[in-house]
Amino acid sequence: MNAARSVADALVSCFTPPEPEKNSSNTFNDSSASSSGSRQRRNSNQSIYGSSNGSTHSREPGSVKFTMEEILKATKNFSPSFKIGQGGFGTVYKGHLEDGTMVAIKRAKKIVYDKHLGVEFQSEVKTLARVEHLNLVRFYGFLEHEDERILVVEYVAKGTLREHLDCVNGDILDFASRLDIAIDVAHAVTYLHMYTDHPIIHRDIKSSNILLTENLRAKVADFGFARLAADSESGATHVSTQVKGTAGYLDPEYLKTYQLTEKSDVYSFGVLLVELITGRRPIEPKREIKERMTARWAMKKFLNGDAITTLDPRLVRSPANNFAMEKIFELSLQCLAPHRKNRPTMRKCAEILWSIRKDYNELSTSDEIQE
Ligand SMILES: Nc1ncnc2c1ncn2[C@@H]1O[C@H](COP(=O)(O)OP(=O)(O)OP(=O)(O)O)[C@@H](O)[C@H]1O
Ligand SMILES: [Mg+2]
Numbered sequence: 001m002n003a004a005r006s007v008a009d010a011l012v013s014c015f016t017p018p019e020p021e022k023n024s025s026n027t028f029n030d031s032s033a034s035s036s037g038s039r040q041r042r043n044s045n046q047s048i049y050g051s052s053n054g055s056t057h058s059r060e061p062g063s064v065k066f067t068m069e070e071i072l073k074a075t076k077n078f079s080p081s082f083k084i085g086q087g088g089f090g091t092v093y094k095g096h097l098e099d100g101t102m103v104a105i106k107r108a109k110k111i112v113y114d115k116h117l118g119v120e121f122q123s124e125v126k127t128l129a130r131v132e133h134l135n136l137v138r139f140y141g142f143l144e145h146e147d148e149r150i151l152v153v154e155y156v157a158k159g160t161l162r163e164h165l166d167c168v169n170g171d172i173l174d175f176a177s178r179l180d181i182a183i184d185v186a187h188a189v190t191y192l193h194m195y196t197d198h199p200i201i202h203r204d205i206k207s208s209n210i211l212l213t214e215n216l217r218a219k220v221a222d223f224g225f226a227r228l229a230a231d232s233e234s235g236a237t238h239v240s241t242q243v244k245g246t247a248g249y250l251d252p253e254y255l256k257t258y259q260l261t262e263k264s265d266v267y268s269f270g271v272l273l274v275e276l277i278t279g280r281r282p283i284e285p286k287r288e289i290k291e292r293m294t295a296r297w298a299m300k301k302f303l304n305g306d307a308i309t310t311l312d313p314r315l316v317r318s319p320a321n322n323f324a325m326e327k328i329f330e331l332s333l334q335c336l337a338p339h340r341k342n343r344p345t346m347r348k349c350a351e352i353l354w355s356i357r358k359d360y361n362e363l364s365t366s367d368e369i370q371e
Contacts, residue, residue: 064129064141066152070097071143074152075105087208089222094155103140104156108149131195135188137211137221156211156219164212165279165312172314175321176364177216178276179357182328184218185210186350189269193262193346201260205268206246206282207275248282248293253340263340269349270335273328274298279312295336302329320363327356 074095075082085092090109097103129139138154158164161181164173173181185205192200202220209222245254251267254260271282271294280294291297298310307329308322315321331352337343344352 064139066141066143066150068143068145068148071095071105071150071152073098074103078107087222089151095152101140102155102157103152104137104154106151106153110147130198131192131200133188133191135184135217135219136191137219153221154219156213156221158212158214158216160208161210161212161218162207162281165207165275167314173216175315175324176360179324179328179353179360180216181210181212181218182273182276183350183353183357185220185269185272186346186353188218188220189265190346190350193265199262201262202265202268203260204245204249205265205272206249207272210272251340252338261340262346263343266335266343266346266349267340269346270332270343271295273332273335277312277325277328277332278310279314295332298329299333299336302326302333318364318367320360320367323363324356324360327359328353331356 072078074097075093078091078093082093082095083091084094084104087106090107093105093107095103095105132138137156140152140154142152143150159168163169164171167173189202189205192202202222204222205220209220211219211221213219245251245264245268249268249271251264254264254267274280274295275282278294278298282294284292284294298307301307301310307326308317311317311321311325331344331349334342334344335349
């Protein structure tokens with residue numbers, strides 16, 4: 001019952017229409033490049049934490065607990081002009097902390113806030129507070145006050161990978177950038193999976209959870225669905241839990257057994273790789289039946305030696321692109337193996353992608369020489 005509801009929640013959030021206000025303001029800079037500096041500034045400037053709104057306690061330097069006063073100030077009382085998006089969790093605002101740090105503020109929907117989402121919220125808070133990696137969206141803190149549940153995270157200026165694949169800003173993401181993004185994501189998820197003491201399974205890897213910086217570096221967002229991976233010392237090999245995630249990216253073995261392992265992320269990553277190559281969404285409901293499930297369609301074409309017909313029509317057909325496309329599809333096929341034991345680890349994926357990029361760069365140079 002719970003599992004069915006969770007899938008329904010995931011579907012709703014998956015098909016939430018894009019925000020019309022998105023990208024309506026260019027007045028903010030990408031904070032990602034200076035996030036650690038900003039954090040230091042925040043920690044060293046005690047005065048900004050000293051104020052109190054009377055309803056919540058004062059903030060300790062470096063504390064992850066925000067006050068309502070800070071949040072209201074940062075978002076100009078949740079001004080609609082600060083709204084940057086909408087997702088399963090709620091509404092996302094951009095904000096400006098007193099020391100100048102740009103942040104994204106995720107405000108949980110009140111209507112759907114119940115015990116169930118509360119657990120998810122706590123999970124996101126605990127997980128985000130622990131992790132720090134160049135390719136993961138930085139967690140700054142949270143606020144739990146009366147019926148408000150708010151997360152404060154790093155603001156990543158250039159929107160989601162999905163928007164870039166859709167050319168929302170008019171620029172086409174070239175093949176080399178897509179390969180770099182795949183490597184960034186593989187590194188971020190490897191870091192989560194290999195996290196000391198407590199391996200972390202992301203559970204919702206998808207193109208709308210990958211944010212891009214000014215330099216087109218990828219940052220993986222949203223640990224709302226994260227749960228601690230099996231504790232190797234306890235001898236457990238999986239965590240039994242409710243089905244969570246987004247339609248089109250879900251590991252079929254997890255759907256069948258409810259057993260979650262790091263390999264569920266590897267499956268979603270395989271779907272993401274196909275999305276990067278084809279530019280299509282994992283599910284394309286308007287296409288003819290055999291093309292609706294993008295990964296299935298592309299893998300079939302690949303196995304029939306016809307992969308080139310699936311390449312995003314916006315991408316150049318060059319020897320280097322064609323070579324890397326075949327190699328990436330070879331990796332996707334392994335990631336999409338129906339049984340998790342046949343899928344590579346995320347670390348292996350990162351290694352394979354590194355070697356593809358090395359060959360790709362050499363081939364690109366020789367393409368240029370021949371031209
Ligand atoms: N850290 C951030 N920096 C900048 N924009 C963000 C940030 N986080 C989210 N956004 C924007 O807000 C939108 C909604 O994000 P949110 O995470 O709530 O939903 P989602 O990822 O689209 O779906 P789901 O709820 O299933 O994860 C994103 O698509 C993105 O445009
Ligand atoms: Mg998200």
